[in-house]
Amino acid sequence: MVGWSVLFPYAYLVPLLMVGSFVVVGLGGTRLRRFAGGGWIAVAAAGASMVLGVLLGVAEMLDPTYTDTHVVWLSLPATGTGTFPNGFELVMGTLVDPLSGLMLLVVTIVGFLVLVYSLGYMAHEKGLPRYFAELSLFLAAMNGLVLADNLFEFFVFWELVGVCSYFLIGFFYEKPSAASAAKEAFLVTRVGDVMFLLGVFLYFYVYATSGPAGGWAAHGFLFVQGSSPFLAGVMGGSTPLLTVAGLMILGGAAGKSAQFPLHVWLPDAMEGPTTVSALIHAATMVAAGVYLLAVTSLFLGFTATDDLAIVAIGGFTTFFAATMALVQPDIKRVIAYSTISQLGYMVLAVGAGFAMVGMYHLFTHAFFKALLFLAAGAVIHAVGTQDLFKMGGLRRTMRITSGVFLVGALSLSGIFPFAGFWSKDDVLSSLFGELGSHPLYWPFYLLALATVFLTGYYIFRVWFLTFSGENPRDRSLPAAHEAPGVMLVPMIVLAIFATVGGLFPFVPAFAHLLPGAGIPPSYTATDLALSALSVGLAAGGILTAWAFWGNGRVFELPAGSAAQPVRRLLLKRYYFKAGYDALGLTGVYTFARLCDFVDRYIIDGVVHGLERSFGGLSERGRRIQSGVVLDYASYVVAGVVVLLLFLLVVGPYLVATWGS
Amino acid sequence: MNLVDIAFLLLAAAAVGTALLALLVRELVHTILWVAGFFVVLAALYFLAEATFLGVLQLGVYAGAVTILLLFGVMVTRRSIFRRDAATGIGPTSVALAALVVLLLGAVAWRFGGTGAAGVTAYAPAQLSQALFGTYGPWLLLVGLAMLAALAGAIYLVREGRE
Amino acid sequence: MTDAFTTAGFLALSGALLALGLFGILTRRNFILLLVSIEIAVNAAVLNFVYFAAFAPTTAEALNGQSAAIVIVALAATEIAVGLAIVLGLNRLRGSIDVTGATDLRL
Numbered sequence: 001m002v003g004w005s006v007l008f009p010y011a012y013l014v015p016l017l018m019v020g021s022f023v024v025v026g027l028g029g030t031r032l033r034r035f036a037g038g039g040w041i042a043v044a045a046a047g048a049s050m051v052l053g054v055l056l057g058v059a060e061m062l063d064p065t066y067t068d069t070h071v072v073w074l075s076l077p078a079t080g081t082g083t084f085p086n087g088f089e090l091v092m093g094t095l096v097d098p099l100s101g102l103m104l105l106v107v108t109i110v111g112f113l114v115l116v117y118s119l120g121y122m123a124h125e126k127g128l129p130r131y132f133a134e135l136s137l138f139l140a141a142m143n144g145l146v147l148a149d150n151l152f153e154f155f156v157f158w159e160l161v162g163v164c165s166y167f168l169i170g171f172f173y174e175k176p177s178a179a180s181a182a183k184e185a186f187l188v189t190r191v192g193d194v195m196f197l198l199g200v201f202l203y204f205y206v207y208a209t210s211g212p213a214g215g216w217a218a219h220g221f222l223f224v225q226g227s228s229p230f231l232a233g234v235m236g237g238s239t240p241l242l243t244v245a246g247l248m249i250l251g252g253a254a255g256k257s258a259q260f261p262l263h264v265w266l267p268d269a270m271e272g273p274t275t276v277s278a279l280i281h282a283a284t285m286v287a288a289g290v291y292l293l294a295v296t297s298l299f300l301g302f303t304a305t306d307d308l309a310i311v312a313i314g315g316f317t318t319f320f321a322a323t324m325a326l327v328q329p330d331i332k333r334v335i336a337y338s339t340i341s342q343l344g345y346m347v348l349a350v351g352a353g354f355a356m357v358g359m360y361h362l363f364t365h366a367f368f369k370a371l372l373f374l375a376a377g378a379v380i381h382a383v384g385t386q387d388l389f390k391m392g393g394l395r396r397t398m399r400i401t402s403g404v405f406l407v408g409a410l411s412l413s414g415i416f417p418f419a420g421f422w423s424k425d426d427v428l429s430s431l432f433g434e435l436g437s438h439p440l441y442w443p444f445y446l447l448a449l450a451t452v453f454l455t456g457y458y459i460f461r462v463w464f465l466t467f468s469g470e471n472p473r474d475r476s477l478p479a480a481h482e483a484p485g486v487m488l489v490p491m492i493v494l495a496i497f498a499t500v501g502g503l504f505p506f507v508p509a510f511a512h513l514l515p516g517a518g519i520p521p522s523y524t525a526t527d528l529a530l531s532a533l534s535v536g537l538a539a540g541g542i543l544t545a546w547a548f549w550g551n552g553r554v555f556e557l558p559a560g561s562a563a564q565p566v567r568r569l570l571l572k573r574y575y576f577k578a579g580y581d582a583l584g585l586t587g588v589y590t591f592a593r594l595c596d597f598v599d600r601y602i603i604d605g606v607v608h609g610l611e612r613s614f615g616g617l618s619e620r621g622r623r624i625q626s627g628v629v630l631d632y633a634s635y636v637v638a639g640v641v642v643l644l645l646f647l648l649v650v651g652p653y654l655v656a657t658w659g660s
Numbered sequence: 661m662n663l664v665d666i667a668f669l670l671l672a673a674a675a676v677g678t679a680l681l682a683l684l685v686r687e688l689v690h691t692i693l694w695v696a697g698f699f700v701v702l703a704a705l706y707f708l709a710e711a712t713f714l715g716v717l718q719l720g721v722y723a724g725a726v727t728i729l730l731l732f733g734v735m736v737t738r739r740s741i742f743r744r745d746a747a748t749g750i751g752p753t754s755v756a757l758a759a760l761v762v763l764l765l766g767a768v769a770w771r772f773g774g775t776g777a778a779g780v781t782a783y784a785p786a787q788l789s790q791a792l793f794g795t796y797g798p799w800l801l802l803v804g805l806a807m808l809a810a811l812a813g814a815i816y817l818v819r820e821g822r823e
Numbered sequence: 824m825t826d827a828f829t830t831a832g833f834l835a836l837s838g839a840l841l842a843l844g845l846f847g848i849l850t851r852r853n854f855i856l857l858l859v860s861i862e863i864a865v866n867a868a869v870l871n872f873v874y875f876a877a878f879a880p881t882t883a884e885a886l887n888g889q890s891a892a893i894v895i896v897a898l899a900a901t902e903i904a905v906g907l908a909i910v911l912g913l914n915r916l917r918g919s920i921d922v923t924g925a926t927d928l929r930l
Binding site: 725799 | 833836839845874877901907910
Binding site for chain 1: 757758760761764765767768
């Protein structure tokens with residue numbers, strides 16, 4: 001019987017289609033003006049890859065197997081001796097498993113919708129071919145990352161999505177802030193990337209040198225089903241090196257997923273087009289860090305120390321980022337901090353040992369966060385500003401946008417029965433179940449719980465400031481208009497996902513993609529109470545927001561209030577960016593001054609000293625060359641004198657001393 | 661002190677004297693006359709050493725040809741051949757150098773010379789010519805070539821209308 | 824000094840003559856005087872060859888010395904010819920045969 005699995009070996013077509021689009025649009029450039037700057041080509045390729053990606057996802061639902069297709073790049077045979085007694089192999093290929101099936105659904109669907117939306121949103125921008133080419137390359141790299149079947153290939157695509165992120169943040173490269181934000185994102189994630197690579201090396205070192213014959217390294221770092229107990233069991237699961245390797249992987253994930261303390265780049269990444277924020281800096285690329293953690297925990301396994309570190313980073317970031325979202329005046333930045341906060345939930349879940357729960361939240365978050373960004377983009381598109389305090393009353397002119405934004409906000413807040421409720425509740429209840437395993441889990445659980453309240457507050461603050469009230473606070477804003485259909489349709493589709501996406505794991509087939517996630521089989525009274533608590537907290541946050549900002553109210557914090565310093569601290573983002581800048585400036589400037597000193601006084605000094613000494617020497621030598629024959633004759637005579645002296649004095653002395 | 665010794669001493673004194681005068685007189689033509697005398701004294705010294713062929717050669721080439729050439733040089737470079745030159749500056753360095761050379765050469769002579777010689781033998785010019793055209797044939801050819809090249813060079817140097 | 828006509832004697836003579844020639848070379852600025860000085864120095868050398876030949880123990884060595892002297896005389900005469908050609912050229916070029924004025928080869 002020919003099953004769905006016949007599709008699996010063709011998974012490479014998903015990224016390849018986008019590579020094709022990248023090449024065509026990138027090379028076609030401005031000649032593609034009739035195709036909306038290549039946008040239609042990119043949309044067509046993304047549509048085709050979405051169809052294939054969804055097919056693969058459905059195939060995984062119906063036939064949840066691991067299908068690995070690869071070619072061998074490099075192979076060292078096992079010799080039993082030397083540095084790598086077990087041999088070593090480097091492969092490149094695709095692995096279709098439930099996890100990548102799930103990610104394929106997210107990436108291809110959101111990617112396609114964002115590309116369609118871009119046709120309307122970016123219509124008036126310059127450099128459209130560049131935009132669509134880079135977005136195509138990003139989707140190719142992201143799909144490649146999702147399908148990667150080994151850690152090295154994973155890293156290659158990881159770097160590719162990083163560079164695409166850099167390109168796209170700096171899309172408006174004429175704006176200095178965008179250019180510097182792009183550099184910042186690249187450099188900060190680079191810190192994580194280096195740690196990731198170090199982690200790969202460490203895993204490689206441990207498994208290639210002391211792992212069992214025919215082990216993981218010998219098989220090309222393949223992600224193999226069931227290898228986790230195998231590896232962890234063989235290595236004892238907790239050697240110090242493996243712990244360090246796991247921490248390095250966590251560092252890489254923290255860089256990409258903007259976790260504390262590498263979170264600073266994501267809010268600044270909002271300098272890119274809003275579509276990019278939606279696709280890359282909310283739904284897909286930043287989730288790659290979580291995906292990396294999930295994959296590592298499933299296929300390699302973390303040690304207990306690693307798990308605690310992951311929980312700590314995730315739990316702290318969740319709360320930390322949410323506090324900064326409370327006061328931001330920029331609509332996109334609030335959502336950006338919200339993204340960091342939600343990524344913290346996912347990291348938290350993975351660290352607590354529930355990789356699938358983290359992926360569950362990733363899945364729902366991708367839809368409602370992309371929705372929020374696209375809706376925010378529609379607002380920005382309509383009024384031409386990102387300042388919340390200039391907006392207001394847009395509900396009247398942008399009915400559909402305000403509606404879908406409301407759906408996204410409810411989903412983000414975790415209000416029953418929107419998608420965010422199910423996954424967030426799953427995260428919290430899973431962690432609650434693990435609280436007994438480590439005393440330090442408690443504070444992070446409480447932080448995560450407090451964040452639910454903050455989330456409801458900050459996202460509804462945005463909604464009220466933007467849409468409620470009578471008129472825009474800034475009268476000079478252009479009259480707002482509803483977004484065109486090409487932008488509305490993707491938002492509506494995402495709104496549907498954001499509403500019902502949380503229920504997917506209850507579909508038996510879909511549950512294959514997320515084994516272990518979703519509502520526990522036995523829904524106890526404790527679970528119900530926890531759900532009620534979190535919904536209550538979220539509702540409390542929303543009500544607080546209404547009290548402060550509802551109906552066009554603007555809450556002014558009284559001057560001299562005790563909360564003012566806190567507000568300033570939050571607005572300044574805890575001075576993290578300023579601190580990093582100062583650190584970088586001090587370090588780089590000191591180094592540059594040192595280099596300058598070395599260059600100016602030591603290298604140049606030597607060069608100039610040599611030059612001056614030779615100059616002086618030749619100046620003196622030049623004087624000898626007088627051109628007067630008599631002078632030359634005297635030199636000859638002087639030479640004769642020296643020779644004679646040698647003959648008379650030095651020669652006899654030498655002969656007397658050394659014998660003849 | 662025999663006659664030969666006395667003759668040598670006299671001739672040596674004459675050689676040094678004529679050379680000094682040639683260098684010290686102010687008038688160029690007198691210099692040439694004195695140097696001609698110097699050449700003649702040297703020829704006499706060669707005769708004293710029984711080198712008759714060389715003595716004849718010295719008379720012919722130096723006292724004759726070279727002197728005439730030098731005179732021609734004076735004649736074509738000055739309007740009036742009898743003219744006193746301004747005293748040439750005799751720098752202390754050059755005098756010191758020359759004096760040093762004298763001292764050193766004297767020391768060489770004292771150090772390496774001084775032993776009495778057995779005596780002086782005369783050789784027939786025929787023997788000399790046999791050596792010259794036999795053993796030193798190639799040398800002679802080379803000297804001839806050098807003279808030819810010098811002739812061509814001299815003609816080139818004084819050619820009319822040369823820039 | 825009992826016997827002047829010895830190696831020491833003619834060495835001293837030729838040394839003195841060479842020094843005189845050098846003295847002239849170093850101090851005279853007139854090209855013709857320069858040539859004269861050079862001739863004096865060269866003749867001092869020739870004198871050496873001739874006298875060493877005279878005192879040489881074997882015939883072959885004596886003939887060696889005299890042959891060398893002849894070669895030197897020939898070359899010195901050649902040199903005078905070229906030197907005088909240079910005197911003429913210099914005179915035509917500068918109107919003077921003062922060698923200190925001819926410094927075109929200076930850097």
